[in-house]
Amino acid sequence: MNENRIAFFIIVGVLAFVGILWYAFENPALNPRLEEETYTIVRKWDVPTDLNEISGIRWISEDKIACVQDEDGIIFIYNLSTNLIEKKVNFAKSGDYEALTTADSSAFVMASSGRLFEIENYLSANFQTKNYQIPFSGKENIESLTADTLKNRLLFTVKNKDPNSDEYKGIYAFNLATKETNSLPVLKIPLNDPIFKPKDIDDDVEASSSFYPSDIALHPLNGNFYILEGKNPQLLILDSLGKPIKLHKLLKESFPQPEGITFAPDGTLYISNEGRYGTATILEVEFDE
Template identity: 45%
Template sequence: MKMVNKIATLIVVGVLSLAGIILFGYNEFVTIDELQDKPVEYEIVTKWQLPEVLDEVSGIDWIGANKLACIQDEDGVIFIFNLETSRLEQKIKFAGPGDYEDIRIVENTAYILRSDGEIFEVRDYLSNNPKTKSYSNFLTEDQNLESLAWDKSNERLLLAIKDKEPKDDTYKGIYQFSLNRKELQKKPGYRLYMEDSLLKDRKTKLHKKLEPSALAIHPVNNSFYILDGRAPQLVIADSDMKLKKRYALREDDFAQAEGLTFSKNGRIFISNEGKGGKANILEVIFK
């Protein structure tokens, strides 16, 4: 009987230990945001369900005429989605399979960011003969880049670190890619400080306080909008990257927020990967 009890005890201890390991691993990667209990400060105006091919939608950008250019994080294809008809209108292949995370349209050229920092330039992307060229740099998949913004006034793209800076956990750099020289500056143009007072109530590791999944510049007031799909949350910073406002996003509405863009007059669109359901695009008003 003693032997049976001992075996039973060992089994219980083993099960509890395994449960603890699983729970620890879960908390390591999925943070519970205390702001989830606060009143909702946004309104979803319209929702578009995306076709299955965009279940892994990872980046969107406004191209005018109520159309968005979309990418997903598996195939090197640009998808043109019509918001009026809720249909895909065009597919443009620009590269082979890869972890593509964001897209920005600069006149007739599309720029796509891969998670290892590689930038793909697709000239005349809507034509019958688009031409692709890629630019590598010193960033790597260890930084896990998902955010690409177009800074029109300074003729540059901005890339935000999602995971970790190589040597410093206290900030995440936003690096500048010159559209004239086609090179990435080695020092960040801006820094997102993880110890900022706006992020102080996040009960998680320092480098997980803010994990940018998209970055965009508001076309009217030039504020930076920083989307975090893991929390989920939206942080607004001024033109000097000083954090000003933080919105909690309900997980029921934003299952995995990965893409962010504006129309020319400032309408806000956010895309969500499927994550077990249907991927979508939301037009959102923040209060």
Template identity: 40%
Template sequence: MNKWAIGIIALTLILAGVVYAIYESNDYDFEDSTKSYEILNKWELPEELDEVSGMQWIGDEKIACVQDEDGIIFIYDLSTSKIIKQYKFANSGDYEALTSLNNELWVAESNGKLFNIKSLEGVEENSEVIELEFEYRNNIEGLAANTNGELWLSVKERNLDNSSGYKGIYSFNPLTNKLNKEPVLKISYDDPKFDVLKTDNPRKLIRPSDITFSPLNDDLYVLDAEFQKVLIVDRKGQINNLHLLDPAEFAQPEGICFSPSGRLFIANESLGGPANIIEVKIN
């Protein structure tokens, strides 16, 4: 066996170990009997989207995607399983979320910058940049537009005022460019729906990797990549449902979005295999 073959085998074993370690790090035991979703479709993404971090349905079987490092919006066609367009909106950064409001795209960078892209047909690197009062320690990872014309943002790490006992979701008004530093919604760590996780460690309860609103009932869907799950939360912050995701199927879920008809999509970064988009039906 040559050195190349040995290297490939070693790398495969390392990646398998990483995925297994993530699975074992959860305090709960995921079993098929607890599965509350069905996988309808799956698309393996090209290398350009290995670090896919946010996505937004834009119609006609097309999903706009961003990835962590490059300031590029990739248009992925589900019907052909190909990237059909790229639009550079900014230089390299740490881009974590993508949404659409009034036919304009918005991208969130983890440090608190918002990028407003008026049109993908316009001049590249022509986006409007808005700097919010966030810090790296807050770490924005979720962005979603609601029916009231607001953008809601989730923080993966600390709340804006460093308060404890809940995970805060914040609102931004794009008409006034004002961020409401008081949470528009609080997800309490004491919510009984968290009991299934068998832990009171806030880091394991919820660290949002993305958020989106259901077009069917306007509930907020909160995705967690580190301890794989989806929370369905009402406008008072109460968890209506908590759906555990199998780490073997969702190695690192970083992006979530709906189609207008209610189709639900979750994107996984590359970890032990190609990055992917999975269409899910939650029971």
């Protein structure tokens, strides 16, 4: 066999191998990953190392997101356009800070213990810090926080066992006028809802869940609740009355540890990932309805 024929067969073999790989990747029947993805990652930012343990985010203005990370009592103002931290607000000593939101000129940061920090005029050099204790036992591990400005309250849910029940995780309200927390939830995440049942489980088997919320956000246009889980990466959507709509599974390749979620006023959604296996990220994500 001459060299030209050998080269021809080598080229044909390589092209055939590439074609098989392409078919396997693009065919949902052979590549279940394609069926699992119910979202599109529009943009990705690798954030500076100061935010490697980013745990909470809040959209505050065009191209700017306020962030906290687990260990430092600092609010970082991160610019999406320049990929730089523009400002640091040192509001407290080191701790375990898990969530962040804003209402008017105040920022609010939630520690896992249930200690809620209010930083008045947080963008000013003359900011003032107050703190309140959520009246739970402290074992619930709170990692979520969002502002419901229409009702003048903050909302959060517990990561571990709910103080009132094993059958749900409650969404609780902190009243911004009275600075008090309702002891009963305003809404419930029903852990026995069929939405939590794996697809390969028989219909007559009751659903159960070990859903561990890592953050919560309110959709600014339709009022739906978006509840993120970082332990087993997924996103639960509830309607404004608390009825489960959809549970999106998140692939760990893109969402190694999703800990923060926020919306821009136009509905653009951002999710942050701690740098568990590398660089921490912020992702702009569009989810299928």
